[in-house]
Amino acid sequence: MPTVIGTYSTNPAQSMFVILGAVGVLLLFLIWGAASRGWEIANNQPSVLSPQSSVLSPQPTVLSPQSSAHSPQFSTPGSQQLSTSIDASSIVAPYANYVLTQGPHGSSYGHMAIDLTAGNGATILSPIDGVVTGYHVDEYKNTVLVIENEVYQITLMHGNYAVAVGDDVRQGQSVGTESNNGYTMDMNGNLCYERDCGYHTHLNV
Incomplete structure (x- = not known):
């Protein structure tokens, strides 16, 4: 179909x-x-937007005072073998160990003093906390160092000094070494100028 x-x-x-x-x-x-x-x-x-999210709410790092990243190494009196004394009336000998070689004398210098020795080149220490107010060579070729505070005026003579006028010094701090600069004598009363004798520190307080 x-x-x-x-x-x-x-x-x-x-x-x-x-x-x-x-x-x-x-x-x-x-x-x-x-x-x-x-x-x-x-x-x-x-949830990224949650207040508790660690992505949006990091915990800040707080550095403690002991952190090495922010703890500058400070130089302390102990590290320099300095006294921690802050008492202006405190006074010590200019040597750790010494021998008294002459008692009170020094009228020719206009002051009374004593002589101490620890040997040629021995370290001389500041007897007080104070300021270096004088450092010169006098008419007798003596090296003269003056340290003062509100209580004492200290005069040291004959040494090789390693500080300058205006320096702050601490009690027990090294200020130089023992020598025989200037008017020094041997045991027989002979001048030691340019001779290997007469090493000491003339100390006036």
Whole structure:
């Protein structure tokens, strides 16, 4: 039998309804998918904006005073073998160990003093906490060092001194070494100028 091809007519209103229905289903599917994804993220992922988040709230590093990064190494009196005395009335001998070679004398210098020795080159120590107020060579070629504070004026003579006027010194601090500069004598009363004798410190307080 012959094939009969018929015609098919479509109502425009029905076609529009079908299209809108398909679009609505697609939108609902997209909205459901987005909502499901948001729920999964909210329940399974850590909150980046949480105040407790380690990303946004790092704990600051606080350096203690003992931290080597911010603890400059300070030079202490102990490290320099200095006395910690802060008493202006405190006074000590200019040597750790010494021999008294002459008692009170020095009228020719205009003051009374004693002579002490610890040997050529021995370290001379400041007897007090104070300030170097004088350092010169007098008319007899004596080297003269003066250290003062509010209680004492100390005069040391004949040494090789390693401080300068204006220097602050601590009791027990090295200020030079013993020598025989200037007017010094041997045991027989002979001048030791440019001779290997007469080493001592002339001390006036």
